Amino acid sequence: MDTKWQPTLNTVGRSKYKALADNIREGVAAGTLLSGDRLPPVRDLAYRLSVTPGTVARAYTVLTEEGVLQAGVGRGTFVAEAATQADSAHDWPTTLTLRSPQVPDMGQSQLLREAMQTCADSMTAQDLLMYPSRMDDLPLRRALRHWMADLPIGNFTAEDIVLSHGAQSALMLVMQTVLRGPDPVVAVESLTYPGFRRAAELCRARVIGIGCDTEGPIVAELEAAVRDHGAQLFCTSSEVNNPTLRTTSPARRREIAALAQRLGLHVVDDDCYTIGPHRDESYHSLLPNLGWYVSSLSKSLTPALRVGYVVAPLDRVPDLARTAAFSYFGLSRPLAELTLAVMNDPRILSVAAKIRARINEMVRVAVNHLGGHNVTWHQDVPFLWVSLPQGWRASSFTRTAEAQGVIVKSSEEFVLRDARAPHAVRVAVNGLVDPARFEAGIIQLRKLLDNPREEITV
Incomplete structure (x- = not known):
């Protein structure tokens, strides 16, 4: 039977799906939602909350990736067992790398797999043995x-x-x-x-x-x-x-x-x-x-x-x-043919649009947390430029962030060797990690920005 749990959405300063996800997390933490409870179907809950089914589905997906929920094909969505939730929490990598942008997988890996098979079946021996x-x-x-x-x-x-x-x-x-x-x-x-x-x-x-x-x-x-x-x-x-x-x-x-x-x-x-x-x-x-x-x-x-x-x-x-x-x-001929197969796939434009949308979303998450500081950003660019508050130097900030599990790139890497670097860091979007892990890393960076460590040298 579906649980009779009814969320109350407080969307002030948050997206609706985030508000719903937070409400479900709070319900699990408070014991209102117990391990094994089945959540309402997407469309039913969307109707009860006056939101779109996509909003509910997105919240369920985020929590499933976190391990809070479990989805069974044809059975519905359930609160995960406590042990599963704990294991999932430890699945996050110890260190979150935000040095270089990483493209989220929005279906392109599957297109590549299919294209590899197609190319393997269609290329002749001559294609595979000749110089390009x-x-x-x-x-x-x-x-x-x-x-x-x-x-x-x-x-x-x-x-x-x-x-x-x-x-x-x-x-x-x-x-x-x-x-x-x-x-x-x-x-x-x-x-x-x-x-x-x-x-x-x-x-x-x-x-x-x-x-x-x-x-x-x-x-x-x-x-x-x-x-x-x-x-x-x-x-x-x-x-x-x-x-x-x-x-x-x-x-x-x-x-x-x-x-x-x-x-x-x-x-x-x-x-x-x-x-x-x-x-x-x-x-x-x-x-x-x-x-x-x-x-x-x-x-x-x-x-x-x-x-x-x-x-x-x-x-x-x-x-x-x-x-x-x-x-x-x-x-090489195989590389050219593989890339051509991907480019000619009718799904590629949709995949590219989804990649862009996910990057937009992750940039907005970062800005929501870091926006109280001097941050330069654009929703279509997978990194942010953060000018550090007084008390932080780029080198000490990056060392401290890494010690706390988040790796970013110092401004010193972008200047000529004899040039003076500004006190700033580049924070990249890592689309290969769980969105919740990415957000947790951004929150850690905000805490460091909020609490500069003045360095005194003699």
Whole structure:
């Protein structure tokens, strides 16, 4: 028989599903709901509470993942046995890693499994034994062109796309294609993705930092990097700066494009973290002969495929394709076919939308807890930039957080080696952990932010 328990929702400051989940937890803790009690069916409880069935289903799902409830196919949803609840509580990993964004599994792993089977059954011996060629991956490039159809990156075709082993590999390809001379120089923003610097160092290039203001990179400093240091390439992320989430304003993009055109400066626009609508044109659109667009499937679907891509300026496509061919001949045929099968699956757009929705939800959870501090965020970006209150330094905060089971990334990892880092940390969304575990980690970070530890050195 269903329990006669009737929740009372207090949704002030909370989502309805969270309020319901909290009410059920309180009922279990108080003994109102006992182990083995069957909860009302989703639709019945939704009707009684005047909420949508989706709200009830979501609350049940969260509590089932926590181990508070158990769901039996065709039998209903029950309060879990006390021992099961205790075991579930200990299933959480001792350390919660929030250093790098992790994509939640919203069905893409199953698509990958099915695609692997399909590819294994359909590929011939020749497909599996031959070196790859650029013609082999043309169907995948066409699929990616369709994937990018709504992006403001200018006119291009599948022929203008070169595939790589992730976006970091794509950056390397651009640098190897563009940089010339015995002392090449790459300009980057002073607070930015460290992969730019590492790729430049592998290409034996010097790196020059460019200061930024609220509009984006400072044009005068970029001009000085070209005129005084001979910078040949500027690496930036106009939509989402990693880690600050700053977006380069439309006016500043056009100033930078005009400068680059006048001085012959190549600009690579790394767009890996944009999973929502774009705010303005990419440099590939603003600089058709000098703008390079780089992205990958890592943040929108899965990093496991290791498929990145570059949209090159029209007259540089042969040069970039030759660099890729000299480096690794091209993507392996099985990898290209697997990725193509996933991209062509009619369910992929729905899965991508669910991934985005889950990231939105987890970002909002983090902001709800951390919003009393100086936090920069956007619902479509899977990390937050937290400026630390007085009394915390980035290094001491990250050490203390790790000692308490939460790992975040210090601002020091995003600046050039001789630059001064702000007192801030990047907190990433980890979609691979239970949402309740993620929220618990965020709460732990808030407690640290609320209680700075003043450091005195002599």
